[in-house]
Amino acid sequence: xxxxxxxxxxxxxxxxxxxxxxxxxxxxxxxxxxxxxxxxxxxxxxxxxxxxxxxxxxxxxxxxxxxxxxxxxxxxxxxxxxxxxxxxxxxxxxxxxxxxxxxxxxxxxxxxxxxxxxxxxxxxxxxxxxxxxxxxxxxxxxxxxxxxxxxxxxxxxxxxxxxxxxxxxxxxxxxxxxxxxxxxxxxxxxxxxxxxxxxxxxxxxxxxxxxxxxxxxxxxxxxxxxxxxxxxxxxxxxxxxxxxxxxxxxxxxxxxxxxxxxxxxxxxxxxxxx
Amino acid sequence: xxxxxxxxxxxxxxxxxxxxxxxxxxxxxxxxxxxxxxxxxxxxxxxxxxxxxxxxxxxxxxxxxxxxxxxxxxxxxxxxxxxxxxxxxxxxxxxxxxxxxxxxxxxxxxxxxxxxxxxxxxxxxxxxxxxxxxxxxxxxxxxxxxxxxxxxxxxxxxxxxxxxxxxxxxxxxxxxxxxxxxxxxxxxxxxxxxxxxxxxxxxxxxxxxxxxxxxxxxxxxxxxxxxxxxxxxxxxxxxxxxxxxxxxxxxxxxxxxxxxxxxxxxxxxxxxxxxxxxxxxxxxxxxxxxxxxxxxxxxxxxxxxxxxxxxxxxxxxxxxxxxxxxxxxxxxxxxxxxxxxxxxxxxxxxxxxxxxxxxxxxxxxxxxxxxxxxxxxxxxxxxxxxxxxxxxxxxxxxxxxxxxxxxxxxxxxxxxxxxxxxxxxxxxxxxxxxxxxxxxxxxxxxxxxxxxxxxxxxxxxxx
Numbered sequence: 001x002x003x004x005x006x007x008x009x010x011x012x013x014x015x016x017x018x019x020x021x022x023x024x025x026x027x028x029x030x031x032x033x034x035x036x037x038x039x040x041x042x043x044x045x046x047x048x049x050x051x052x053x054x055x056x057x058x059x060x061x062x063x064x065x066x067x068x069x070x071x072x073x074x075x076x077x078x079x080x081x082x083x084x085x086x087x088x089x090x091x092x093x094x095x096x097x098x099x100x101x102x103x104x105x106x107x108x109x110x111x112x113x114x115x116x117x118x119x120x121x122x123x124x125x126x127x128x129x130x131x132x133x134x135x136x137x138x139x140x141x142x143x144x145x146x147x148x149x150x151x152x153x154x155x156x157x158x159x160x161x162x163x164x165x166x167x168x169x170x171x172x173x174x175x176x177x178x179x180x181x182x183x184x185x186x187x188x189x190x191x192x193x194x195x196x197x198x199x200x201x202x203x204x205x206x207x208x209x210x211x212x213x214x215x216x217x218x219x220x221x222x223x224x225x226x227x228x229x230x231x232x233x234x235x236x237x238x239x240x241x242x243x244x245x246x247x248x249x250x251x252x253x254x255x256x257x258x259x260x261x262x263x264x265x266x267x268x269x270x271x272x273x274x
Numbered sequence: 275x276x277x278x279x280x281x282x283x284x285x286x287x288x289x290x291x292x293x294x295x296x297x298x299x300x301x302x303x304x305x306x307x308x309x310x311x312x313x314x315x316x317x318x319x320x321x322x323x324x325x326x327x328x329x330x331x332x333x334x335x336x337x338x339x340x341x342x343x344x345x346x347x348x349x350x351x352x353x354x355x356x357x358x359x360x361x362x363x364x365x366x367x368x369x370x371x372x373x374x375x376x377x378x379x380x381x382x383x384x385x386x387x388x389x390x391x392x393x394x395x396x397x398x399x400x401x402x403x404x405x406x407x408x409x410x411x412x413x414x415x416x417x418x419x420x421x422x423x424x425x426x427x428x429x430x431x432x433x434x435x436x437x438x439x440x441x442x443x444x445x446x447x448x449x450x451x452x453x454x455x456x457x458x459x460x461x462x463x464x465x466x467x468x469x470x471x472x473x474x475x476x477x478x479x480x481x482x483x484x485x486x487x488x489x490x491x492x493x494x495x496x497x498x499x500x501x502x503x504x505x506x507x508x509x510x511x512x513x514x515x516x517x518x519x520x521x522x523x524x525x526x527x528x529x530x531x532x533x534x535x536x537x538x539x540x541x542x543x544x545x546x547x548x549x550x551x552x553x554x555x556x557x558x559x560x561x562x563x564x565x566x567x568x569x570x571x572x573x574x575x576x577x578x579x580x581x582x583x584x585x586x587x588x589x590x591x592x593x594x595x596x597x598x599x600x601x602x603x604x605x606x607x608x609x610x611x612x613x614x615x616x617x618x619x620x621x622x623x624x625x626x627x628x629x630x631x632x633x634x635x636x637x638x639x640x641x642x643x644x645x646x647x648x649x650x651x652x653x654x655x656x657x658x659x660x661x662x663x664x665x666x667x668x669x670x671x672x673x674x675x676x677x678x679x680x681x682x683x684x685x686x687x688x689x690x691x692x693x694x695x696x697x698x699x700x701x702x703x704x705x706x707x708x709x710x711x712x713x714x715x716x717x718x719x720x721x722x723x724x725x726x727x728x729x730x731x732x733x734x735x736x737x
Contacts, residue, residue, distance in 0.1 A: 098310030
């Protein structure tokens with residue numbers, strides 16, 4: 001772009017503005033393996049004591065591994081649900097001639113824009129009525145349903161880029177519409193499916209308010225709720241412990257994000273909530 | 275059909291699981307319409323269960339007084355001091371309430387039969403029948419004195435068992451339905467009028483009932499105005515300063531930078547969005563905490579340590595808006611950046627030749643091109659900020675003293691989690707209904723504005 005030679009003032013300004021953010025994330029790493037004297041931010045000794053939560057379970061709390069397993073289960077299952085349902089419905093909206101297609105498409109857009117979190121009071125009561133309160137199944141279903149409109153919309157976009165000729169050829173050769181979808185079109189959108197799966201996984205992994213409200217205690221606790229309850233406990237204030245659990249929790253997110261950045265940026269650019 | 279399918283030279287199926295149903299439902303799967311309905315079905319089920327039904331139910335629950343106290347399933351009938359007070363005050367049946375509230379002990383055949391079954395000495399039962407049949411006592415003490423006076427001289431445990439068997443008091447008794455309650459009341463007072471029965475049944479009901487009080491409360495409460503203006507302030511400030519303003523600055527600034535640093539800064543400003551919200555807010559707490567980063571740095575300058583996030587309402591707002599704004603800025607940044615990228619290079623070159631300064635380029639070339647992206651981000655973020663709850667909940671929890679309580683957080687505190695422990699589901703649903711209606715209206719406008727119907731292409735294979 002033009003004017004590169006004069007870009008340093010802008011870089012300076014944005015560096016100063018970004019510094020607190022970078023510093024905060026840098027200290028997320030530093031503070032978990034060091035101790036600092038009180039009233040200072042410069043560490044003076046190396047330690048691993050803050051990571052003892054990995055092998056010591058505190059009384060009255062679930063083991064970190066159990067909680068991690070719950071989080072994994074929650075994130076993978078809801079991502080799988082989103083992918084399966086969206087890759088089916090997205091194809092219909094992209095290609096098939098169903099009655100009321102444009103109505104469905106508008107509906108998906110509406111649902112995507114609609115803030116589903118406002119329904120949480122009703123969902124909370126219903127889950128209590130049907131006995132799915134405080135269970136992983138309930139939260140998984142709710143999370144998958146809330147992320148689904150975005151999934152359908154993305155999958156429709158991916159299907160739209162598949163050339164019609166592929167399907168035409170398949171149909172001319174006598175394959176059913178189902179076979180064409182299953183064996184010709186699905187392989188074409190595999191990168192899209194992968195991106196959506198990754199994205200839905202990260203969304204569920206970071207989700208806090210749904211498990212906090214719908215499955216706050218008992219054996220269904222996930223990492224976000226576990227960490228929030230640690231922080232909320234005024235009797236055991238230990239910032240280094242919070243950060244260690246936090247780093248343990250955020251590490252997979254950072255790794256996945258940096259490895260698959262290019263996949264994810266497209267989706268984030270398409271407009272997600274925040 | 276089946277035979278010809280083998281000749282199509284299709285790539286091998288990755289799973290092959292779909293083949294069996296494909297053969298069975300060939301007719302359905304072969305037509306665009308049949309397959310379409312089939313593939314849409316799971317999505318439809320989820321939409322009905324988790325969108326349509328909750329929307330309707332939010333409206334339904336908003337007209338009830340459901341709370342932790344009433345429970346969410348049907349209630350029971352309990353004669354408590356509270357329900358007797360209701361009977362006195364609301365129905366003017368103080369006399370009835372007094373009669374029901376008094377413990378009564380009635381020696382009758384029913385009680386005697388029950389006593390015999392518990393395996394008590396037959397002599398006691400016989401002497402009770404002989405001496406006290408059809409006699410009633412107004413208090414436990416009086417009755418137990420009479421039992422002790424029996425020739426058999428029962429021990430204290432037996433006395434208690436006997437008096438329990440003849441207790442006909444309704445105080446604190448619990449009945450699963452109105453019929454059982456009325457029957458029990460008639461055992462004490464056989465001449466209840468139908469009005470008295472109805473009043474008793476409704477005064478002792480512990481379950482939820484239909485009401486419009488939630489809306490009356492919502493429109494008359496002073497909290498409503500306060501929370502409403504809090505929400506307005508929060509959405510407007512975050513939107514203007516961060517989701518649009520700062521996002522625009524980031525997009526334009528990275529545009530005028532070499533590719534490499536631009537990419538780095540975009541990733542840095544993306545961290546708040548990809549980080550799980552609990553950790554992201556934890557980092558802010560670490561910055562603001564009494565023994566946190568800010569205090570450690572400022573103590574060298576002699577600033578008194580404090581919790582910067584909760585010290586005053588102004589500071590709390592400052593942090594709440596920043597915490598939410600940093601997350602929102604990344605979305606605007608991406609959308610604006612890609613819109614700027616779409617502006618033809620020649621526009622910039624022409625401007626450079628004309629000697630336009632960078633600020634003029636921004637004003638006359640970039641900003642006019644961003645009209646639609648800005649509208650898009652504004653619409654989108656207004657909705658998501660209106661309903662944003664996680665960041666504020668974790669950061670200030672509405673504090674200090676309710677200063678940063680916004681509408682969605684208010685719902686949470688009313689219906690889902692509070693210190694008092696009495697969750698008012700019905701009232702919370704009424705509050706949520708307001709947001710649901712706003713959400714539906716705004717997303718309809720949003721749909722209209724960006725005309726998504728234009729994106730639909732007609733299917734080219736009509737089967």
